[in-house]
Amino acid sequence: MAEFWLISAPGDKENLQALERMNTVTSKSNLSYNTKFTIPDFKVGTLDSLVSLSDELGKLDTFAESLIKKMAQCIVEVMEDAKGKVQENLLANGGLKEKMKCLKIDLTTFVTRFEWDMAKYPAKQPLVAVVDTLAKQLAQIETDLKTRTAAYNTLKGNLENLEKKSMGNLFTRTLADIVSKEDFVLDSEYLITLLVIVPKTSYAQWQKTYESLSDMVVPRSTKLIAEDNEGGLFTVTMFRKVIDDFKSKAKENKFIVREFFYDENEIKNEREELAKLVSDKKQQYQTSRVALKKGSAALPDHMVKVTPLGNTDRPATGQTERERESEGEGEGPLFRWLKVNFSEAFIAWIHIKGLRVFVESVLRYGLPVNFQAVLLQPHKKSTKRLREVLNAVFKHLDEVAAASMMDAAMDIPGLQLSNQDYFPYVYFHIDLGLLD
Numbered sequence: 001m002a003e004f005w006l007i008s009a010p011g012d013k014e015n016l017q018a019l020e021r022m023n024t025v026t027s028k029s030n031l032s033y034n035t036k037f038t039i040p041d042f043k044v045g046t047l048d049s050l051v052s053l054s055d056e057l058g059k060l061d062t063f064a065e066s067l068i069k070k071m072a073q074c075i076v077e078v079m080e081d082a083k084g085k086v087q088e089n090l091l092a093n094g095g096l097k098e099k100m101k102c103l104k105i106d107l108t109t110f111v112t113r114f115e116w117d118m119a120k121y122p123a124k125q126p127l128v129a130v131v132d133t134l135a136k137q138l139a140q141i142e143t144d145l146k147t148r149t150a151a152y153n154t155l156k157g158n159l160e161n162l163e164k165k166s167m168g169n170l171f172t173r174t175l176a177d178i179v180s181k182e183d184f185v186l187d188s189e190y191l192i193t194l195l196v197i198v199p200k201t202s203y204a205q206w207q208k209t210y211e212s213l214s215d216m217v218v219p220r221s222t223k224l225i226a227e228d229n230e231g232g233l234f235t236v237t238m239f240r241k242v243i244d245d246f247k248s249k250a251k252e253n254k255f256i257v258r259e260f261f262y263d264e265n266e267i268k269n270e271r272e273e274l275a276k277l278v279s280d281k282k283q284q285y286q287t288s289r290v291a292l293k294k295g296s297a298a299l300p301d302h303m304v305k306v307t308p309l310g311n312t313d314r315p316a317t318g319q320t321e322r323e324r325e326s327e328g329e330g331e332g333p334l335f336r337w338l339k340v341n342f343s344e345a346f347i348a349w350i351h352i353k354g355l356r357v358f359v360e361s362v363l364r365y366g367l368p369v370n371f372q373a374v375l376l377q378p379h380k381k382s383t384k385r386l387r388e389v390l391n392a393v394f395k396h397l398d399e400v401a402a403a404s405m406m407d408a409a410m411d412i413p414g415l416q417l418s419n420q421d422y423f424p425y426v427y428f429h430i431d432l433g434l435l436d
Contacts, residue, residue: 040123064349
C-alpha cells in the first residue's frame with residue numbers, strides 16, 4: 001500500500017517559491033506525486049494551549065492508527081475464505097461532493113482528494129472542541145468494536161469447541177453426527193445396545209468372538225457404523241443384566257466399550273447447535289454473495305450504519321427511512337459495521353493528521369497563520385533522494401536542523417527529538433499499509 005508525506009512550509013513569497021522549486025525537481029526526477037492539502041483556518045487560542053494540544057494530537061494520532069489497523073485485521077478474520085477481497089473492502093466515503101457521497105473509494109484516492117468535513121468538524125469551533133469531537137468519536141468506535149468482536153470471538157470459540165469434538169478419534173469425538181436411531185434397541189426393559197471400539201487389526205476376531213464374550217448377547221447384532229485410521233465403531237445388542245460381564249471380557253480382548261446413551265433430543269440439540277453456530281458465524285460476514293458479485297466499491301452508504309456519538313440507537317445523520325430499511329442487504333451485521341466504521345475511523349485519522357500539521361505549523365512558523373500544506377506520495381525507491389531534495393529546498397527554515405541531518409545521532413536542542421523525527425519543515429508520515 002501507499003505511503004504519504006504530509007509537509008508544510010510558510011506561506012510567504014519566498015517559501016511559496018521554494019515549494020514551486022520542490023514541485024519542479026520532484027516532478028522532473030519522478031520522485032513523488034504532489035498535491036495541495038487544504039486545511040481550514042481554526043481559532044488558535046494561546047500558544048501554551050497549542051503546545052498541550054500538540055501532545056494530545058500525537059497520542060490521538062497513534063490511537064487512531066492502531067484502531068483502524070485492528071479493524072482491518074477484524075475484517076480479515078471475518079472474511080475468512082474471501083481474504084483475497086479484503087483490500088477492496090478497506091474503503092472510505094467518497095468525499096464531500098454530492099456525486100461522491102454515496103460511493104466508497106480506495107484509501108489512496110481519499111487521501112489525495114482530501115477535503116475537510118466542515119459539517120462534522122466545524123472550523124468555527126475552538127481547536128480543543130474539534131479535537132474533543134474526534135477523540136469521542138474514536139473512543140465510541142473502539143468501545144463498540146470491543147463489544148462486537150468479543151461477541152464474535154465467543155461465537156467463534158463455541159464453534160471451534162464443537163468442531164474439535166467432531167475431529168477427535170472414536171474414543172473422544174462426538175457421536176451425534178455418526179449414530180442414528182436405527183442403530184439402537186430403544187425403550188426395551190431387557191435389551192440394550194452398546195458401542196464398541198475395535199482395532200482395525202482385530203475386525204475378524206471381533207466378528208468371531210463377540211457373541212461368546214458373555215451370555216445373552218444377541219446373535220448377529222453387530223454392525224460397523226463408523227471408523228477412523230485406528231479402528232471401527234461397532235454396535236452390539238445384549239441383555240442388560242450382562243453389561244458388566246461383557247465389558248470386562250471385551251476389555252481383556254482389547255475391545256473398548258464406549259460409554260454412550262442414545263438420547264434423541266440431546267443429539268438433535270447438539271446438531272442444531274452446531275448448524276446454528278456455523279450459520280451465525282458465516283452470517284457475521286455475509287448473508288448472501290450478492291454484494292461481492294456486484295463489487296464493493298460501488299456500494300451505497302445506506303448499506304451500512306455508522307456508530308453515532310451519544311445514543312447508539314439513534315440512526316446515523318442523514319439516513320432516510322428507506323435507507324434504514326435497506327440495511328442488511330447482502331452483508332452480515334459485523335462485516336457491515338466494520339466496513340462503515342473503518343471508513344469513519346480512517347476519515348477521522350486523516351483529519352487528525354491535518355490538525356497536527358496546522359498546530360505544528362503555527363508553533364513552528366508563528367502567527368498570523370500563514371502556511372501551505374502539501375501531500376507527497378513518494379515513488380518506489382525514491383524516498384532517500386526525495387528527503388535530500390526537501391532538506392536542500394527548505395534548509396533556510398532551520399539551518400541548525402538542516403546541518404544536523406548529516407549526524408544521525410544528534411539531538412535537536414530543546415525539542416527532545418532526534419534528527420530522524422525532526423526536519424526544517426513540518427512533516428508527518430501516513431502509511432496505508434494497514435495489513436502489514
